[in-house]
Amino acid sequence: MTLFRHLRASWRPLSSSSSSLACVVSKRFINTKPATFSNIQYELINRPSAYHLDHLSPTNAKLLSVSLGDNLFDNSHSHHHQPPSFSAATQTLPQGYHLVYFPPAHPTAVLLPDGTDEAHAPGPPFTRRVWAGGSIRFHPGWQSKLALDGGPALCLETIEDVRIKGVPPSWNAGTGNMPGVGEKVFVDVRRQYTGLKQGHSRVEDVIDKQNKEVDVGGHAAQLVRETVREPAIEEWRTLCFMTPKSAEEAKRDAEDGERRVIRAPSYEPTYTLSFTPTPALLFRFSALTFNAHAIHLDRHHCRHIEGYRDLLVHGPLLLTLLLTALRNAILQQQGQSATTREPESAPSLPDSVKSLDYRNLAPVYVNEELKICVRAPAPTAAAAEGKGDKKWDVWIVGPTGGLCVKGSAIIE
Known part of the structure; x- marks a missing residue:
C-alpha cells in the first residue's frame, strides 16, 4: 500500500x-x-x-528597523525612533x-x-x-x-x-x-x-x-x-x-512551564544584547512576514491547544536578532558604536557574517527579557593580518538563565 x-x-x-x-x-x-x-x-x-x-523595495526593511529600533538602536536622545535612511548610496x-x-x-x-x-x-x-x-x-x-x-x-x-x-x-x-x-x-x-x-x-x-x-x-x-x-x-x-495535545496535557504544560532547563555556556560573552519582545513586535513581525500562525498571536490557542504559557517569539525573528547581535559585536570589536550605526551599513564592513548555523532549543516567550550573547574568538596572528575566516559563538538565554538558542557563525 x-x-x-x-x-x-x-x-x-x-x-x-x-x-x-x-x-x-x-x-x-x-x-x-x-x-x-x-x-x-x-x-x-x-x-x-x-x-x-x-x-x-526598501519599505519592508525600513519597517523592520522601526519595529526593532526601540530595543536595538540608540534612542537615548529621543523619545521617537527615527527609521534608518535607506538612501540611494546605502541600499544594501x-x-x-x-x-x-x-x-x-x-x-x-x-x-x-x-x-x-x-x-x-x-x-x-x-x-x-x-x-x-x-x-x-x-x-x-x-x-x-x-x-x-x-x-x-x-x-x-x-x-x-x-x-x-x-x-x-x-x-x-x-x-x-x-x-x-x-x-x-x-x-x-x-x-x-x-x-x-x-x-x-x-x-x-x-x-x-x-x-x-x-x-x-x-x-x-x-x-x-x-x-x-x-x-x-x-x-x-x-x-x-x-x-x-489533549486539553489536560495542554493545561498541565502551560501551568508547569519548562520541565528541562538547558544550561547556558560557561564561558563569558564578549558582547551581550538585552531584548524584551512585546506583543506589538510579534504582531508587526507576523504582518511583515505574512504569518498568521496562532502561536505568535493568540494566547488562548497557546495555552489551551499548544500547552505554552504565552505567545512564542518567531523563529525567523530570533534569527534576525542573532545576526543583529553579531553585527553589533563586529562593530564593537572594530571600535565603533554598535548602537549608532544604521543596520544597512553592516554588509559593507570589512568583516561580516559568511554563515550561521543555529538550533532553537527552548521556547522564547513574549514579555520576557532575553539576552543575546556573542563570543568572539581569541586573537590570532592570522586574524590580526586579516587572513582566514573566524568562528564566533552566539546564543540566547531566557529570563532564568536557561539556554534557548545556540549557534555558531563564520565571520569573514
Missing part, C-alpha cells in the same frame, strides 16, 4: 497589482491507511518546488532582513486552523509545528544581487529531507503501523535567493498574466533553476511537526 496525494502547482498572480507570486499547492487527498513514515517522507520530498517572486539589504521578503502567498481560505499552511506539513496526526533551527550562507557578491532598489528577485523553495524522531523501538516504518503520540517529524526546507537584474524578463514572461495555470515542471522550472544556479543567499530551515 502506498500513500497518494494529488498535488497541483501553478503560478498565480496574487492580484492585478501584486509583485509577489508563489507556487500554490492544492488540497491533499489521502487514499490509503495507515500512513507509514516512508510514505510521508516520499510524498513530502517529491512535492514540487515553490517559486516566490518579490520586488526589493541588511543581513537577515531577507526574512521579511518573499512571503508565502496562500489564500486565507486554505490556511489550516492554526493559521499555518500545508506547504511543508506532513498532515495528520502531525498538526502542530515549530521552527527548530537552520543555517544560512551569504555567498560572495550577495549584496549587489539583492540591493534594495525595487528590482525583482526570486526565491526557490524546496523540501530537501524529512526525518522522524522519538519512535518507540516497537514501531517499524515498513510494517504499516501508525506513528504514535509523541513522535516528531522534522522537515528540512532549502531556500535560495537571488536578484533578477539580468534577464528577469525571461522569467516573468513565463508567468501567465491572465491567472491561468503554467507548467512549472517545464520551461518555467528550467529558467528558475538557471536563475538560482549561483544564489546570493542560501538558507535551510528545519520545521518540527508534532502530534496534538
Whole structure:
C-alpha cells in the first residue's frame, strides 16, 4: 500500500497589482491507511518546488528597523525612533532582513486552523509545528544581487529531507503501523535567493498574466533553476511537526512551564544584547512576514491547544536578532558604536557574517527579557593580518538563565 496525494502547482498572480507570486499547492487527498513514515517522507520530498517572486523595495526593511529600533538602536536622545535612511548610496539589504521578503502567498481560505499552511506539513496526526533551527550562507557578491532598489528577485523553495524522531523501538516504518503520540517529524526546507537584474524578463514572461495555470515542471522550472544556479543567499530551515495535545496535557504544560532547563555556556560573552519582545513586535513581525500562525498571536490557542504559557517569539525573528547581535559585536570589536550605526551599513564592513548555523532549543516567550550573547574568538596572528575566516559563538538565554538558542557563525 502506498500513500497518494494529488498535488497541483501553478503560478498565480496574487492580484492585478501584486509583485509577489508563489507556487500554490492544492488540497491533499489521502487514499490509503495507515500512513507509514516512508510514505510521508516520499510524498513530502517529491512535492514540487515553490517559486516566490518579490520586488526589493526598501519599505519592508525600513519597517523592520522601526519595529526593532526601540530595543536595538540608540534612542537615548529621543523619545521617537527615527527609521534608518535607506538612501540611494546605502541600499544594501541588511543581513537577515531577507526574512521579511518573499512571503508565502496562500489564500486565507486554505490556511489550516492554526493559521499555518500545508506547504511543508506532513498532515495528520502531525498538526502542530515549530521552527527548530537552520543555517544560512551569504555567498560572495550577495549584496549587489539583492540591493534594495525595487528590482525583482526570486526565491526557490524546496523540501530537501524529512526525518522522524522519538519512535518507540516497537514501531517499524515498513510494517504499516501508525506513528504514535509523541513522535516528531522534522522537515528540512532549502531556500535560495537571488536578484533578477539580468534577464528577469525571461522569467516573468513565463508567468501567465491572465491567472491561468503554467507548467512549472517545464520551461518555467528550467529558467528558475538557471536563475538560482549561483544564489546570493542560501538558507535551510528545519520545521518540527508534532502530534496534538489533549486539553489536560495542554493545561498541565502551560501551568508547569519548562520541565528541562538547558544550561547556558560557561564561558563569558564578549558582547551581550538585552531584548524584551512585546506583543506589538510579534504582531508587526507576523504582518511583515505574512504569518498568521496562532502561536505568535493568540494566547488562548497557546495555552489551551499548544500547552505554552504565552505567545512564542518567531523563529525567523530570533534569527534576525542573532545576526543583529553579531553585527553589533563586529562593530564593537572594530571600535565603533554598535548602537549608532544604521543596520544597512553592516554588509559593507570589512568583516561580516559568511554563515550561521543555529538550533532553537527552548521556547522564547513574549514579555520576557532575553539576552543575546556573542563570543568572539581569541586573537590570532592570522586574524590580526586579516587572513582566514573566524568562528564566533552566539546564543540566547531566557529570563532564568536557561539556554534557548545556540549557534555558531563564520565571520569573514
